[in-house]
Amino acid sequence: GQNIDQPTEMTATEGAIVQINCTYQTSGFNGLFWYQQHAGEAPTFLSYNVLDGLEEKGRFSSFLSRSKGYSYLLLKELQMKDSASYLCAVENFNKFYFGSGTKLNVKP
Amino acid sequence: EAGVAQSPRYKIIEKRQSVAFWCNPISGHATLYWYQQILGQGPKLLIQFQNNGVVDDSQLPKDRFSAERLKGVDSTLKIQPAKLEDSAVYLCASSRTSGSQDTQYFGPGTRLTVL
Secondary structure, three states: OOEEEOOOEEEEEOOOOEEEEEEEEOOOOOEEEEEEEOOOOOOEEEEEEOOOEEEEEOOEEEEEEOOOOEEEEEEOOOOHHHOEEEEEEEEEOOEEEEOOOEEEEEEO | OOOOEEEOOEEEEOOOOOEEEEEEOOOOOOEEEEEEEOOOOOOEEEEEEEOOEEEEOOOOOOOOEEEEOOOOOOEEEEEOOOOHHHOEEEEEEEEOOOOOOOOOEEOOOEEEEEO
16 A cells, blocks of 8 residues: 655744645655645645655755655745645656655744 | 646536546647545545546546546536535646656646535
8 A cells, every 4th residue: 555644734924934845655756746735725736756865946945765664854044824734745657655754834 | 838628627516427527738738637624634536538538547436436528628527426525626727748758737726516
């Protein structure tokens, strides 16, 4: 089976940095995606990692370690609009498996 | 470029009734996905099409769910008859191909409530 784990909920302060972790155990691996989903809206693409290391995109960065089955999403200079759920998804032979998502609450 | 379109946005039905959802992917996208997202969970793939052929429907409850993409463009997902546990958001997504590294773009979803 495919197992993808994320913390259920996190709280952080505006202007701070937060790291959202994702661990996975899957029968295969072709890449890992991070999506942002605001309440009542569709997921939107944030980042993609296929090789080990850090991918940086503005305030958001994503890290992957394939040997450890581990990824994290790093959000810097948090803004109130970053309050949302963050979904980790593993691609395995063109099939996508999503974690349950981490709900991030940003407070003033 | 226009995004993925879905309709209706909301639907309320009673158990044992039938319901259908429609999805129009981004123009030129060959791959289309239907996901079920139950409140508090991540999306679960129901069915994946490559053009008008089914690539994966292993998690589709085929006794009550059906989907088609006859002309390789838009798609419909049907539930007949609906059960209480089918209450969820049904998301449609598309990508250019089904190859690795190809980002999926999601539609706004249809929120289904079964009473």
